[in-house]
Amino acid sequence: MTALMKQKRTVSSMLVLLLTGLFxxxxxxxxxxxxxxxxxxxxxxxxxxxxxxxxxxxxxxxxKMFDVLPMVKYFGNSFFTAIASTSVSVFLGSLAxxxxxxxxxxxxxxxxxxxxxVRMVPLISVAVPMYGIINKxxxxxxxxxxxxxxxxxxxxxxxxxxxxxxxxxxxxxxxSARVDGCSRLGxxxxxxxxxxxxxxxxxxxxxxxxxxxxxxxxLMMTSTNAKTMPVGLSEFLGAYNLDLGPMTAxxxxxxxxxxxxxxxxxxxxVSGMTMGAVKE
Amino acid sequence: MTKSDRRTALLFFSPAAGFMILFFxxxxxxxxxxxxxxSKTGTEFVGADNYVNALTSERFYKSLYNxxxxxxxxxxxxxxxxLILALLLSTGFKGSNFARTLFLSPLMIAPLVAGLIWKFMLxxxxxxxxxxxxxxxxxxxxxxxxxxxxxxxxxxxxxxxDIWLTTPFMMLVLLAGIQGISGxxxxxxxxxxxxxxxxxxxxxxxxxxxVIVVAVLIRMIDAARSFDIIWVLTQGGPNFASSLLxxxxxxTMARYxxxxxxSALSILFIIILISIxxxxxxxxxxxxxxxx
Numbered sequence: 346m347t348a349l350m351k352q353k354r355t356v357s358s359m360l361v362l363l364l365t366g367l368f369x370x371x372x373x374x375x376x377x378x379x380x381x382x383x384x385x386x387x388x389x390x391x392x393x394x395x396x397x398x399x400x401x402x403x404x405x406x407x408x409k410m411f412d413v414l415p416m417v418k419y420f421g422n423s424f425f426t427a428i429a430s431t432s433v434s435v436f437l438g439s440l441a442x443x444x445x446x447x448x449x450x451x452x453x454x455x456x457x458x459x460x461x462x463v464r465m466v467p468l469i470s471v472a473v474p475m476y477g478i479i480n481k482x483x484x485x486x487x488x489x490x491x492x493x494x495x496x497x498x499x500x501x502x503x504x505x506x507x508x509x510x511x512x513x514x515x516x517x518x519x520x521s522a523r524v525d526g527c528s529r530l531g532x533x534x535x536x537x538x539x540x541x542x543x544x545x546x547x548x549x550x551x552x553x554x555x556x557x558x559x560x561x562x563x564l565m566m567t568s569t570n571a572k573t574m575p576v577g578l579s580e581f582l583g584a585y586n587l588d589l590g591p592m593t594a595x596x597x598x599x600x601x602x603x604x605x606x607x608x609x610x611x612x613x614x615v616s617g618m619t620m621g622a623v624k625e
Numbered sequence: 626m627t628k629s630d631r632r633t634a635l636l637f638f639s640p641a642a643g644f645m646i647l648f649f650x651x652x653x654x655x656x657x658x659x660x661x662x663x664s665k666t667g668t669e670f671v672g673a674d675n676y677v678n679a680l681t682s683e684r685f686y687k688s689l690y691n692x693x694x695x696x697x698x699x700x701x702x703x704x705x706x707x708l709i710l711a712l713l714l715s716t717g718f719k720g721s722n723f724a725r726t727l728f729l730s731p732l733m734i735a736p737l738v739a740g741l742i743w744k745f746m747l748x749x750x751x752x753x754x755x756x757x758x759x760x761x762x763x764x765x766x767x768x769x770x771x772x773x774x775x776x777x778x779x780x781x782x783x784x785x786x787d788i789w790l791t792t793p794f795m796m797l798v799l800l801a802g803i804q805g806i807s808g809x810x811x812x813x814x815x816x817x818x819x820x821x822x823x824x825x826x827x828x829x830x831x832x833x834x835x836v837i838v839v840a841v842l843i844r845m846i847d848a849a850r851s852f853d854i855i856w857v858l859t860q861g862g863p864n865f866a867s868s869l870l871x872x873x874x875x876x877t878m879a880r881y882x883x884x885x886x887x888s889a890l891s892i893l894f895i896i897i898l899i900s901i902x903x904x905x906x907x908x909x910x911x912x913x914x915x916x917x
Binding site for chain 1: 630631633634635636637638640641642644645647648649650651652653655656659706709710713714716718721724726727728729730731732733734735736737738739741742743744745746750751752753756767789792793794797798801846849850852853856857870871874875878879884887888891892894895898899902
């Protein structure tokens with residue numbers, strides 16, 4: 346390699362580093378700004394000459410947010426509905442996916458087409474009649490309503506994720522389990538599910554995120570009792586509310602744990618996001 | 626397949642099917658029914674009146690137009706930035722894995738929180754973006770761009786928030802696609818003395834095409850359906866400047882309480898989305914044609 350080429354190479358790799366660095370800064374800035382704002386004293390939050398870092402670090406906003414918002418309750422509601430709907434939808438969805446993967450039938454194919462269509466239907470469209478159904482069942486403003494709705498939103502997603510996974514497992518696995526005297530369901534529960542744990546984990550993480558991050562369904566189906574965090578957060582924007590410090594603090598509390606957790610388990614997240622689009 | 630096999634299969638997917646019938650098929654049926662009844666009482670059959678009203682309403686076309694602008698604008702910028710980021714990271718420099726992790730962070734943030742963050746940053750009184758532009762000398766005063774309350778900028782502001790939130794998804798998928806391209810192609814190109822630009826145009830881009838199409842399709846569907854960000858930032862205002870079909874349906878339902886009209890709008894929205902996806906997919910999966 347000539348000296349000139351070497352030089353050219355260093356310059357271009359420096360350029361790559363520089364550009365990446367700039368983009369990283371640009372993408373991280375909004376969130377860092379949120380976190381920094383939550384640590385500012387109230388007057389600084391809405392200062393007309395905003396700065397990135399607070400002049401004094403204070404936990405005031407975090408203390409105040411409990412007065413403005415029943416944080417613990419909303420947090421609990423979000424957590425409960427997300428966990429419950431994830432468990433139910435992952436179990437029922439993978440059961441269905443297994444059935445569809447192992448026995449193909451006309452009915453099954455129609456069902457598969459239905460799950461695909463559901464992916465394209467805007468949530469707001471079904472939310473309108475869903476509201477009526479939930480009301481009729483007497484479930485308005487209950488956690489059960491949200492669990493039922495999140496479960497049915499997540500099931501088609503779980504089916505699509507898990508069908509690919511089950512298709513990749515050799516049929517001999519089921520057959521040997523059956524020879525050993527397992528029923529179909531037994532083979533599924535004892536053999537197939539444990540082998541599919543990585544796929545299940547990825548799917549569960551995404552189901553959880555979908556429920557946890559939902560705003561629209563929470564907005565339409567709850568009022569006080571079952572309200573979730575996103576809906577609670579959105580209410581800061583109602584009326585003339587200039588006390589935005591607690592809002593930023595609550596937003597940090599809502600998003601920070603998830604952010605840290607997702608960085609820890611990013612292997613699953615990356616595989617889940619690229620699963621649909623990139624064939625290995 | 627034996628009869629008992631068929632029965633087992635049915636057993637396996639009937640619980641899931643039950644859920645979907647109760648919370649998707651049945652609501653769809655209700656939606657169609659409601660769309661044929663009047664908006665005030667919901668008891669009088671009005672035929673296609675709601676559809677006629679929608680298709681002759683200026684607001685519907687305005688929202689449809691905004692939705693198209695929002696989807697096309699946001700997704701194409703996401704594609705361009707996502708591709709640049711994927712290419713940068715694919716050079717595999719020291720620390721590129723760490724950079725990828727950092728880029729992932731917006732993806733894990735709820736759209737609602739993303740909306741709140743941008744509402745804060747774009748505020749015309751204490752927003753940091755205007756103050757930054759002012760310090761750079763690009764604008765005359767920190768209050769001169771009303772990002773959220775000026776009709777010219779409202780939709781753009783929503784797009785900025787969406788781009789921030791979902792470009793990382795684009796980057797991630799494209800990066801996986803680039804890493805899946807066989808290295809031997811590049812080696813062969815190197816032997817032939819191809820320049821960096823040529824390698825990009827003749828190897829990377831064509832090999833990446835199927836991945837790009839799928840990623841764009843996924844993003845288009847999700848962008849068209851998005852509601853949270855727009856709701857937090859502008860609620861579709863001012864004067865419907867950032868009204869998308871999703872916010873228009875919500876407003877029709879929740880503010881004006883016109884269930885029949887909202888249902889008709891919903892049906893139209895579903896038809897439009899599914900037919901666009903259908904066209905996309907037919908082109909993608911038709912074995913007789915070359916893939917897109």
